[in-house]
Amino acid sequence: MHNQSNSPVAPTAAAGGLLTTVARRSFLRYTGASLAVGGLLLTGCSDDDDDIVDPTANFTDVGSDDFGILNYAYALEQLEAAFYAQVVAGGAGTFFAGATAAEKAILTDIRDHEAIHAAFFKAALGAKALPARVPDFSSIDFNVRTAPNAAKIGVLDAAKAFEDLGVAAYNGAGRFVQDANNLALAGKIVSVEARHAAAIRELLSPNTFVFSDVVDIDPNSGTGMERSKRPPQVLEIANKYLAEGSKLRAPSFA
Amino acid sequence: MDFFQIISDIAKVDPEVYDRLDPRRQVFRNFMSYGKKVTATALPLALGSIFNKAYGQSAGSLPDPVKAVLRLALQLEYLEFFFYDTALNSGNLLAGEPRAAIQIILNDEKLHIKSLRGLLGETDAGPALTRNDFDYTGAQSGSPTPRPALFPALGATFTDLGQFYTASQGFVDTGVRAYKGGAPILMTASNKDVLEAGLNIHSVEARHSSRIRSLRRGGIQSTTAPKSWITPDEVGTPVPLPNNGVPNSPSVVGPYNAGNPPAITTPAASYPAEDNVIQGAAPGVNVQTVAPGVSATAGAEAFDEPLDAQTVKAIAKNFARVPSALFN
Numbered sequence: 001m002h003n004q005s006n007s008p009v010a011p012t013a014a015a016g017g018l019l020t021t022v023a024r025r026s027f028l029r030y031t032g033a034s035l036a037v038g039g040l041l042l043t044g045c046s047d048d049d050d051d052i053v054d055p056t057a058n059f060t061d062v063g064s065d066d067f068g069i070l071n072y073a074y075a076l077e078q079l080e081a082a083f084y085a086q087v088v089a090g091g092a093g094t095f096f097a098g099a100t101a102a103e104k105a106i107l108t109d110i111r112d113h114e115a116i117h118a119a120f121f122k123a124a125l126g127a128k129a130l131p132a133r134v135p136d137f138s139s140i141d142f143n144v145r146t147a148p149n150a151a152k153i154g155v156l157d158a159a160k161a162f163e164d165l166g167v168a169a170y171n172g173a174g175r176f177v178q179d180a181n182n183l184a185l186a187g188k189i190v191s192v193e194a195r196h197a198a199a200i201r202e203l204l205s206p207n208t209f210v211f212s213d214v215v216d217i218d219p220n221s222g223t224g225m226e227r228s229k230r231p232p233q234v235l236e237i238a239n240k241y242l243a244e245g246s247k248l249r250a251p252s253f254a
Numbered sequence: 255m256d257f258f259q260i261i262s263d264i265a266k267v268d269p270e271v272y273d274r275l276d277p278r279r280q281v282f283r284n285f286m287s288y289g290k291k292v293t294a295t296a297l298p299l300a301l302g303s304i305f306n307k308a309y310g311q312s313a314g315s316l317p318d319p320v321k322a323v324l325r326l327a328l329q330l331e332y333l334e335f336f337f338y339d340t341a342l343n344s345g346n347l348l349a350g351e352p353r354a355a356i357q358i359i360l361n362d363e364k365l366h367i368k369s370l371r372g373l374l375g376e377t378d379a380g381p382a383l384t385r386n387d388f389d390y391t392g393a394q395s396g397s398p399t400p401r402p403a404l405f406p407a408l409g410a411t412f413t414d415l416g417q418f419y420t421a422s423q424g425f426v427d428t429g430v431r432a433y434k435g436g437a438p439i440l441m442t443a444s445n446k447d448v449l450e451a452g453l454n455i456h457s458v459e460a461r462h463s464s465r466i467r468s469l470r471r472g473g474i475q476s477t478t479a480p481k482s483w484i485t486p487d488e489v490g491t492p493v494p495l496p497n498n499g500v501p502n503s504p505s506v507v508g509p510y511n512a513g514n515p516p517a518i519t520t521p522a523a524s525y526p527a528e529d530n531v532i533q534g535a536a537p538g539v540n541v542q543t544v545a546p547g548v549s550a551t552a553g554a555e556a557f558d559e560p561l562d563a564q565t566v567k568a569i570a571k572n573f574a575r576v577p578s579a580l581f582n
């Protein structure tokens with residue numbers, strides 16, 4: 001129980017902020033959120049809170065209703081669509097040019113699925129759609145199959161990251177959806193993302209289709225559930241692959 | 255009030271209290287949902303609610319339709335658990351990498367059973383099911399009118415890997431569709447953790463399906479069928495299944511067939527077959543044509559479809575030993 005003991009017995013009007021320190025996972029959930037919370041957490045650690053500037057202040061807010069969730073999903077799908085389009089475009093020296101037949105088939109199928117997901121959200125959102133996102137894949141080496149620890153990660157490492165993130169994102173956003181039809185649509189897509197994630201993981205390492213980094217599989221204490229992520233936590237990762245001016249924030253869905 | 259003195263006192267009569275109050279997850283996540291509202295005077299009330307959740311009694315406040323979704327899911331998890339457990343205990347049926355994969359899936363199903371029982375509470379979860387509740391041959395051997403086996407090699411022990419994989423894929427994809435169909439009902443529970451739990455099991459089942467499919471085609475580097483995602487030509491496979499008289503279900507059911515109603519009206523209450531390409535609110539978007547240059551099957555592959563509870567029950571009863579006794 002270590003350092004959690006003070007929070008529950010000394011609630012104050014600022015309990016929301018203080019209690020945030022209670023749960024490690026929930027704390028992580030807030031690390032991408034506004035520093036209105038972060039400022040509270042840091043009280044006592046720093047004399048110059050006033051200098052803290054919210055690094056997400058200039059990011060585009062996805063909004064607060066179901067259109068916000070749909071635009072959030074649209075952005076993630078655009079990211080995936082752009083990534084796989086670049087992968088499958090191939091070219092001399094790329095990983096894809098030398099990939100196995102199965103790898104080419106899988107990556108081409110996924111490219112098609114993600115292009116469809118992005119186009120579907122754009123069509124469904126209509127005038128409510130945010131402007132198209134501009135990706136930044138400078139941290140990915142499209143010539144390399146896998147290099148998870150290199151300065152630039154490989155194609156399959158990035159694919160794994162995008163797919164796992166997509167699954168965690170849809171699952172974590174479900175609680176904020178108000179219209180059952182939108183929840184149903186998310187459900188139709190997320191299981192396809194999970195199929196992708198498991199296949200990409202299998203290409204990288206046998207029998208990692210569920211693994212402790214994405215699913216709580218401890219035989220004794222586990223739940224067997226995916227480790228879902230709230231939108232701010234997802235965007236903290238996704239923003240690394242979005243260009244300046246295209247980055248997003250989702251303060252309403254924390 | 256000393257929160258930890260309370261827990262310590264409870265531990266004297268319930269040594270498992272610390273398990274129930276998983277400090278990193280259960281209780282403090284619940285606390286988070288109160289975090290912004292809680293005040294010194296409200297704290298005792300909040301704590302009481304947290305203990306209710308830790309002891310699985312929050313299910314008493316779940317709406318009946320939510321309980322029904324969770325109970326059906328629980329029975330499907332038992333069906334899968336004993337199926338994989340039997341396979342792992344069937345001599346040399348599974349070895350090496352396939353065996354390890356099935357062991358991983360079995361562990362997940364065991365945990366799903368635990369999680370669902372926790373969400374429901376023991377009273378609403380009912381008695382645990384056993385291996386004897388199921389007949390994976392599909393012969394319904396405990397029925398007054400048994401019938402010929404659909405999968406004759408899947409008896410007390412399993413003797414054919416192909417039949418095992420075929421049935422596995424059908425079970426897991428039915429499970430994915432069942433959770434998907436249940437989500438719009440789970441969202442009616444005021445405690446959104448229930449919905450999120452359902453979603454977090456749903457995606458794990460989809461990961462399982464992807465792996466079963468790559469096992470079935472001989473490994474991830476094989477380019478033969480089936481794909482890791484559902485293709486439109488799978489509608490109608492593996493075998494036509496009768497609906498066992500389940501009301502409001504189609505007369506022929508299957509893991510990839512339409513449920514009821516099949517017509518696309520609203521996404522949350524339409525259960526088309528897995529070759530459907532019209533998505534979104536009516537009139538909908540044709541997802542086969544919405545993006546240029548995609549394969550002829552990509553539109554159907556890119557979206558999985560939900561199933562309604564009655565159709566799920568109609569499918570699952572085919573693998574009950576006594577079909578009148580399960581999936582009601």
